[in-house]
Amino acid sequence: MKLKQLLVTAACTALLATTVQAEGVKVGMITTLSGGGAGLGIDVRDGFMLAVEQAGRSDLEVVIEDDQRKPDVAVQLADKMIQSEKVDVLTGIIWSNLAMAVVPATVAQNKFYLSPNAGPSALAGKGCHKNYFNVAWQNDNLHEAAGAYANTAGLGNSFILAPNYPAGKDALTGYKRFYEGALAGELYTKLGQTDYASEIAQIRASGADSVYFFLPGGMGISFLKQYADSGVDLPVVGPAFSFDQGILQAVGAAALGVRNTSQWSKDIDNATNAAFVESFAAKYGRLPSLYASQGFDTANLLISAMDKADVADQDAFRAALQTADFASTRGDFAFGPNNHPIQDIYVREVIQEGDVFTNKIISVGLEDRGDAYAADCKM
Amino acid sequence: MSWILLVEQALNGLQFGVMLFLMAAGLTLIFGVMGLINLAHGSLYMVGAFAAAAVAAATGSFVLALIASLAAAALAGVLIEATIIRRLYDRDHLDQVLATFALILIFSEGTRWAFGSFPLFLDRPEALSGTVSLPFGIEYSRYRLALIGVGLAVAAGLFWMIAKTRVGIRIRAGENDREMIAALGVDISRLYTLVFALGAALAGLAGALIGAIQSVQVGMGEPVLILAFVVIVIGGIGSVQGALVGAILVGLTDTLGGFLLPKAFALFLSPAAATSVGSSLASMSIYILMAGVLLVRPKGLFGGA
Numbered sequence: 001m002k003l004k005q006l007l008v009t010a011a012c013t014a015l016l017a018t019t020v021q022a023e024g025v026k027v028g029m030i031t032t033l034s035g036g037g038a039g040l041g042i043d044v045r046d047g048f049m050l051a052v053e054q055a056g057r058s059d060l061e062v063v064i065e066d067d068q069r070k071p072d073v074a075v076q077l078a079d080k081m082i083q084s085e086k087v088d089v090l091t092g093i094i095w096s097n098l099a100m101a102v103v104p105a106t107v108a109q110n111k112f113y114l115s116p117n118a119g120p121s122a123l124a125g126k127g128c129h130k131n132y133f134n135v136a137w138q139n140d141n142l143h144e145a146a147g148a149y150a151n152t153a154g155l156g157n158s159f160i161l162a163p164n165y166p167a168g169k170d171a172l173t174g175y176k177r178f179y180e181g182a183l184a185g186e187l188y189t190k191l192g193q194t195d196y197a198s199e200i201a202q203i204r205a206s207g208a209d210s211v212y213f214f215l216p217g218g219m220g221i222s223f224l225k226q227y228a229d230s231g232v233d234l235p236v237v238g239p240a241f242s243f244d245q246g247i248l249q250a251v252g253a254a255a256l257g258v259r260n261t262s263q264w265s266k267d268i269d270n271a272t273n274a275a276f277v278e279s280f281a282a283k284y285g286r287l288p289s290l291y292a293s294q295g296f297d298t299a300n301l302l303i304s305a306m307d308k309a310d311v312a313d314q315d316a317f318r319a320a321l322q323t324a325d326f327a328s329t330r331g332d333f334a335f336g337p338n339n340h341p342i343q344d345i346y347v348r349e350v351i352q353e354g355d356v357f358t359n360k361i362i363s364v365g366l367e368d369r370g371d372a373y374a375a376d377c378k379m
Numbered sequence: 380m381s382w383i384l385l386v387e388q389a390l391n392g393l394q395f396g397v398m399l400f401l402m403a404a405g406l407t408l409i410f411g412v413m414g415l416i417n418l419a420h421g422s423l424y425m426v427g428a429f430a431a432a433a434v435a436a437a438t439g440s441f442v443l444a445l446i447a448s449l450a451a452a453a454l455a456g457v458l459i460e461a462t463i464i465r466r467l468y469d470r471d472h473l474d475q476v477l478a479t480f481a482l483i484l485i486f487s488e489g490t491r492w493a494f495g496s497f498p499l500f501l502d503r504p505e506a507l508s509g510t511v512s513l514p515f516g517i518e519y520s521r522y523r524l525a526l527i528g529v530g531l532a533v534a535a536g537l538f539w540m541i542a543k544t545r546v547g548i549r550i551r552a553g554e555n556d557r558e559m560i561a562a563l564g565v566d567i568s569r570l571y572t573l574v575f576a577l578g579a580a581l582a583g584l585a586g587a588l589i590g591a592i593q594s595v596q597v598g599m600g601e602p603v604l605i606l607a608f609v610v611i612v613i614g615g616i617g618s619v620q621g622a623l624v625g626a627i628l629v630g631l632t633d634t635l636g637g638f639l640l641p642k643a644f645a646l647f648l649s650p651a652a653a654t655s656v657g658s659s660l661a662s663m664s665i666y667i668l669m670a671g672v673l674l675v676r677p678k679g680l681f682g683g684a
Contacts, residue, residue: 034487034488034491038491038496038597039496039497039498042496164655164658164659164662186650186651186654187641187654187658188654188655188658189637189658190637190658190661190662192602194589194593194594194599194602195391195395195592195593197388197391197394197395197520197523197634198388198391198634198637198638201384201387201388201391201638202384202638204384204518205381205383205384217594218498218593218594218596218599221498221593221594221596222592222593222594225502225591225592225593225594226520226592226593229503229508229509229510229520229522229592230510230520231509231510231518231520246497246498247497247498247594249497249500250497250498250499250500250594250595250596251500252500252502
């Protein structure tokens with residue numbers, strides 16, 4: 001892996017040496033490619049590079065580095081990319097705490113940052129910036145849709161839990177913003193916790209009528225397997241992060257029937273999405289996740305802006321980005337006043353197609369949802 | 380809060396504790412006999428889980444998966460002992476930490492290379508699914524109850540082996556005076572390999588047993604490794620009894636702390652603040668326990684004078 005990155009970087013550097021005079025855009029991608037959270041970064045990278053390959057442009061160059069999910073490493077990489085690689089645009093960060101460390105400094109140095117995943121509330125409201133675009137969602141969005149879904153599904157006594165870190169608190173805040181019922185209990189678990197026996201025992205004793213949880217990655221796998229085996233039979237609702245394509249196979253039948261909210265699904269009916277799912281599966285031999293779709297959309301947004309303006313003319317390039325004039329895998333897509341998406345958020349159900357566990361859309365959770373922080377944003 | 384919930388939480392703590400013991404026993408034996416700090420112990424846990432997941436996917440048998448986890452982790456243990464670890468016994472602890480940390484990176488990226496970056500699927504056997512009814516109306520997960528049984532059985536076997544068998548006598552002798560038993564004609568390097576393989580196999584078994592209810596993924600061993608170190612420091616480095624007592628103490632403190640502290644704070648704080656403060660304090664509780672034990676007994680509960 002390290003060797004491969006070295007080769008990619010070396011190849012890019014060599015390319016730079018020969019094409020130094022060419023006008024074009026150089027993109028720095030900092031994402032998580034090793035350690036526990038690597039599946040997310042790999043999906044974003046693969047989705048992004050698929051779009052770049054399909055565009056086939058010689059004036060677009062991408063440098064990829066691994067942040068190891070460590071904020072200090074991400075900051076060093078960003079410095080290196082801005083100062084010695086002279087990139088025009090940065091992208092790729094998965095985790096909100098890393099985004100908080102990198103994004104403000106990047107946009108302050110007059111570079112563009114396009115986020116393919118993390119959307120912390122601090123960067124959507126008072127901390128927004130004209131050069132920061134989020135192509136995925138504001139962190140609260142999927143949880144808000146889950147709260148709205150709980151109302152329509154007639155759930156009135158939820159037990160809610162999330163890890164004890166900023167995105168976990170954003171999650172429960174987002175859920176409670178739309179959810180109108182009572183709370184049977186509210187728990188913060190340890191970040192990276194793998195055993196949920198204690199929490200499940202409390203859910204059993206609480207008299208709740210449903211469970212809402214935000215436990216991304218491996219935490220969600222552990223929770224669901226243990227929950228399915230606990231004899232507690234309450235309906236579960238969650239955001240797509242615990243039910244994306246990368247981890248459903250590891251959860252197995254325990255996730256069947258679970259309702260989850262997402263801005264993307266592989267069965268959204270439009271030509272771009274159908275072509276994306278098919279070409280991604282053909283190239284990488286697996287189905288894309290929502291992270292892959294976000295990487296793909298990020299690259300296509302960038303390419304659409306390159307068609308309209310030169311990156312050296314920052315105002316024109318920014319205006320081109322703002323129009324979001326690209327074919328999104330999500331169908332309708334627009335930027336709000338704080339450069340965060342306005343989009344539909346769907347409710348999906350986990351189903352089994354042959355041997356593969358995947359999702360299908362059952363309804364629209366929130367239509368044309370912006371975010372709760374746009375009003376605080378003064379650019 | 381009913382007392383049934385409290386009993387259930389205590390069982391959860393016990394289950395967590397006996398699984399930690401499987402990790403900590405190997406770690407403490409290896410330190411006690413060879414004087415080696417093995418940071419790569421968590422990687423052996425991961426090797427066991429991945430071997431079990433691969434065999435379970437191929438054969439569908441959980442028993443074969445467990446055997447595979449023992450064999451694969453023991454084999455990996457023998458391999459790294461013979462090629463790398465053996466050169467570290469006479470070095471100081473910093474060299475050992477550096478070399479075994481490098482092993483973590485090699486194992487992690489090697490596993491990623493072989494199995495990919497996405498978590499694997501490993502499920503508990505069908506016969507152990509669902510719950511059992513215990514006396515007084517307690518419903519408890521059958522698989523977790525089985526884990527407690529297996530953990531306690533392994534602990535009993537280990538104590539019997541150390542107390543009654545020839546290998547056990549040599550292990551105890553090795554802990555007391557390495558040079559002397561070498562001088563008495565015991566093949567010390569074979570003994571070392573054996574102890575290392577035993578420790579590795581226990582870690583691999585823990586990985587497979589836990590992997591069935593958690594996620595089998597790269598890097599799964601490191602959080603457990605940290606807890607296992609806390610356990611052996613509390614129990615006294617080198618002591619297997621200490622590892623058992625320490626593991627159960629840590630398991631109970633962690634589970635009951637996470638459950639009771641938020642409730643205790645809710646008596647005089649608003650619910651949201653109580654959850655937040657209680658959870659934060661709960662995640663510190665085992666380290667506070669460790670600091671407390673070290674204040675009273677600087678060498679741990681069962682550490683030598």
